[in-house]
Amino acid sequence: MATLRFSAIQELFSRQPKEVVLPSNKVTDYYAENVFTKETMRKYLSKDAFKAVKKAMESQTSIDLDISDSIAEGMKTWAVEKGATHYTHWFQPLTDGTAEKHDGFIDYSEGNSENVIQNFSGSLLVQQEPDASSFPNGGIRQTFEARGYTAWDVSSPCFIVGTTLCIPTVFVSYTGEALDYKTPLLKALQAVDKAAVDVCHYFDKNVSKVVPSLGVEQEYFLVDEALYMARPDLVLTGRTLMGHSSAKDQQLDDHYFGSIPTRVYKFMIELELEAHKLGIPMKTRHNEVAPNQFEAAPIYEEVNLANDHNQLFMDLVKRVAATHKFRVLLHEKPFAGINGSGKHNNWSIITDTGVNLFSPGKNAKSNLQFLTFVVNTIATVYKNQDLLRASILTGSNSHRLGANEAPPAILSVFTGTQVANTIQRLIETAGEDLSTAGKTSLQHGIGRLPEILLDNTDRNRTSPFAFTGNRFEFRAVGSKSNSAAAMTALNAALALQLKEFKADVDAAIKSGLKKDEAIITVLRKVATESKSIVFNGDGYSDAWVDEAAKRGLTNVTSVPASLENYLGEQAKKVLVFGGIMSEKELEARVEIEMEKYVMLLQIEGRVLGDLAVNHIIPTGVKYLTSLINNVKGLADIFEGEELAKLSKGRKELIIEISEHIDAIKDKVAQLRHVRGEANKIENETQKAYEYDKKVKPFMDDIRFHIDELELIVDDEEWPLPKYRELLFFR
Numbered sequence: 001m002a003t004l005r006f007s008a009i010q011e012l013f014s015r016q017p018k019e020v021v022l023p024s025n026k027v028t029d030y031y032a033e034n035v036f037t038k039e040t041m042r043k044y045l046s047k048d049a050f051k052a053v054k055k056a057m058e059s060q061t062s063i064d065l066d067i068s069d070s071i072a073e074g075m076k077t078w079a080v081e082k083g084a085t086h087y088t089h090w091f092q093p094l095t096d097g098t099a100e101k102h103d104g105f106i107d108y109s110e111g112n113s114e115n116v117i118q119n120f121s122g123s124l125l126v127q128q129e130p131d132a133s134s135f136p137n138g139g140i141r142q143t144f145e146a147r148g149y150t151a152w153d154v155s156s157p158c159f160i161v162g163t164t165l166c167i168p169t170v171f172v173s174y175t176g177e178a179l180d181y182k183t184p185l186l187k188a189l190q191a192v193d194k195a196a197v198d199v200c201h202y203f204d205k206n207v208s209k210v211v212p213s214l215g216v217e218q219e220y221f222l223v224d225e226a227l228y229m230a231r232p233d234l235v236l237t238g239r240t241l242m243g244h245s246s247a248k249d250q251q252l253d254d255h256y257f258g259s260i261p262t263r264v265y266k267f268m269i270e271l272e273l274e275a276h277k278l279g280i281p282m283k284t285r286h287n288e289v290a291p292n293q294f295e296a297a298p299i300y301e302e303v304n305l306a307n308d309h310n311q312l313f314m315d316l317v318k319r320v321a322a323t324h325k326f327r328v329l330l331h332e333k334p335f336a337g338i339n340g341s342g343k344h345n346n347w348s349i350i351t352d353t354g355v356n357l358f359s360p361g362k363n364a365k366s367n368l369q370f371l372t373f374v375v376n377t378i379a380t381v382y383k384n385q386d387l388l389r390a391s392i393l394t395g396s397n398s399h400r401l402g403a404n405e406a407p408p409a410i411l412s413v414f415t416g417t418q419v420a421n422t423i424q425r426l427i428e429t430a431g432e433d434l435s436t437a438g439k440t441s442l443q444h445g446i447g448r449l450p451e452i453l454l455d456n457t458d459r460n461r462t463s464p465f466a467f468t469g470n471r472f473e474f475r476a477v478g479s480k481s482n483s484a485a486a487m488t489a490l491n492a493a494l495a496l497q498l499k500e501f502k503a504d505v506d507a508a509i510k511s512g513l514k515k516d517e518a519i520i521t522v523l524r525k526v527a528t529e530s531k532s533i534v535f536n537g538d539g540y541s542d543a544w545v546d547e548a549a550k551r552g553l554t555n556v557t558s559v560p561a562s563l564e565n566y567l568g569e570q571a572k573k574v575l576v577f578g579g580i581m582s583e584k585e586l587e588a589r590v591e592i593e594m595e596k597y598v599m600l601l602q603i604e605g606r607v608l609g610d611l612a613v614n615h616i617i618p619t620g621v622k623y624l625t626s627l628i629n630n631v632k633g634l635a636d637i638f639e640g641e642e643l644a645k646l647s648k649g650r651k652e653l654i655i656e657i658s659e660h661i662d663a664i665k666d667k668v669a670q671l672r673h674v675r676g677e678a679n680k681i682e683n684e685t686q687k688a689y690e691y692d693k694k695v696k697p698f699m700d701d702i703r704f705h706i707d708e709l710e711l712i713v714d715d716e717e718w719p720l721p722k723y724r725e726l727l728f729f730r
């Protein structure tokens with residue numbers, strides 16, 4: 001009987017690209033047609049209802065219940081016209097992915113069961129009560145009631161997927177603790193808005209709002225559906241737990257920006273179409289470095305919306321891929337030894353007067369503003385290395401970070417030489433009399449920025465946090481993660497930094513310095529303190545690890561150790577003191593993340609154990625038996641020295657295979673034992689450490705022996721699709 005692997009490969013021969021027809025070649029004809037946009041609202045809502053929604057969107061407040069019925073009615077009319085039959089509160093619990101519970105519009109009219117109507121009331125739109133105990137809640141559930149609330153986030157528009165009207169919501173416990181990613185993100189965005197506006201007022205009194213913006217580059221792998229189904233590890237863990245590297249992988253770099261294969265191309269066209277209908281402004285698509293790796297990026301938007309759109313996109317990419325008989329791997333490291341996937345968070349802050357605060361200006365004054373925000377951002381990363389790392393270092397991302405082709409678990413900032421030189425110049429003016437020569441020369445330096453920065457080819461792909469001309473790119477974020485965690489940490493940390501900066505500048509002004517002098521003096525201090533985080537060299541090199549240690553930068557690779565940093569002094573200052581999360585919420589969050597890490601290793605350990613015992617060992621034994629029979633057969637024909645000579649190689653192979661089989665069996669037993677021991681630990685953090693130290697090392701160990709076996713066992717017998725098939729068949 002053919003192995004599952006060979007029947008899967010067989011299926012590939014009949015694969016055809018799926019035909020995709022665009023409704024129009026003008027994207028504007030169908031863009032956002034499934035979104036309850038402002039324009040649609042104007043059509044479907046009464047004047048008062050429209051005004052109420054608009055006001056709530058602008059002031060970031062909630063909707064008055066009195067008007068909510070009228071809004072719900074208009075929204076329902078629109079949704080039903082578009083074919084919707086159900087509605088759901090769409091939210092982002094602390095898992096990977098989003099949650100939804102669909103309810104039909106169906107209802108009895110005034111309790112009369114003979115009279116079924118379509119109903120959707122304002123109270124159903126604005127608030128719901130899903131059972132919080134079915135989502136991660138880090139113990140908040142034990143102390144309080146299981147009920148949780150979802151409440152409409154008016155700043156993100158409602159949309160229709162399939163036949164369901166989706167209402168973006170926050171998710172909080174009965175007692176008000178956030179149980180999701182969105183709630184703290186919204187708070188962090190408000191905090192940075194306020195803090196940045198205050199600092200902007202040194203330069204321009206007209207600024208009244210600052211909007212953090214985000215453009216997410218999403219990397220992913222595609223694997224043919226049949227091959228995917230023949231890999232239980234991919235199905236259950238999202239990554240290959242075994243598999244020897246292919247004779248060819250990415251050495252030639254011939255995939256990057258190469259022409260997109262037809263089947264994939266058709267898939268991408270449909271993906272973009274569906275995204276555009278949902279108002280997700282997808283713009284860029286291309287191949288990535290590794291074979292079968294791709295990337296998609298939208299035009300940047302306000303952070304909360306951009307993140308909702310990325311969450312929706314991750315869901316969409318899976319659904320559309322399935323109709324093309326592909327499966328999407330969003331995991332950060334699906335293949336050992338091959339490039340992993342990130343989710344580069346391109347981030348900037350933009351004023352309501354239209355100024356990107358990370359864009360160098362046209363004169364010395366606007367450049368001083370630019371420098372103020374850039375230097376404070378650098379200081380933010382410097383002071384919050386541990387918090388930022390905690391926000392991105394998940395179990396799955398830990399396989400990618402620090403591997404040879406991804407930013408390491410050391411935080412650093414790439415500035416490019418021009419900004420680095422300007423900052424250096426700023427630092428060197430120490431002691432110079434700013435009212436005369438020093439000020440002029442510094443202003444001269446600042447004033448020259450625009451022309452230089454026009455050339456933003458000055459890129460560094462090895463930095464976890466890179467300045468790219470008019471934005472920072474937080475590249476260490478994992479492809480599977482919800483960016484909200486990183487964006488919450490970053491924006492909240494910048495808010496605190498800007499507040500401290502402003503307090504210092506105000507104090508300097510009070511002590512008699514002129515405004516510009518005060519700003520420059522404080523900036524110099526901030527730049528000097530934080531300059532060790534600036535690194536413009538090769539972030540992937542071993543030399544950087546040593547250099548970073550000399551500079552006193554932190555380097556934490558263990559997930560539990562990194563997560564504990566959420567509870568460090570600086571992180572608490574940013575998040576708790578900064579009003580983003582209560583201490584209890586923060587502790588719950590850490591507990592949830594620890595639990596997630598344990599669960600990840602638990603599942604991976606089980607899957608690896610099962611595969612090893614049920615697939616690999618039997619395959620090895622089967623081949624071993626055929627070798628033994630072969631040697632026995634030789635003995636029937638030959639004897640003496642001749643037999644010894646002829647059977648030598650085969651006997652060696654028998655020993656080699658036996659040794660690997662024994663090692664696998666042995667180590668799987670040990671893995672089960674240490675896992676059982678670790679499971680006895682009650683405390684989630686201690687358990688996570690135990691899993692990290694004791695369980696995890698077995699994974700690589702067992703894999704080693706399996707991968708060696710793959711190299712020697714008969715190809716016909718190997719049960720799991722190999723790397724060369726997963727990576728090159730499409």
Ligand code: ADP
Pocket residue numbers: 213214215216217284297298299300346347348356470471
């Ligand atoms: P690259 O691969 O060169 O980094 P891409 O074009 O793939 O660039 O992605 C860049 C991302 O950065 C896009 O999502 C883009 O919209 C976004 N972006 C551009 N300018 C800004 C900005 N000022 N703020 C935030 N994001 C931005």
Ligand code: MG
Pocket residue numbers: 217344473
């Ligand atoms: Mg990029």
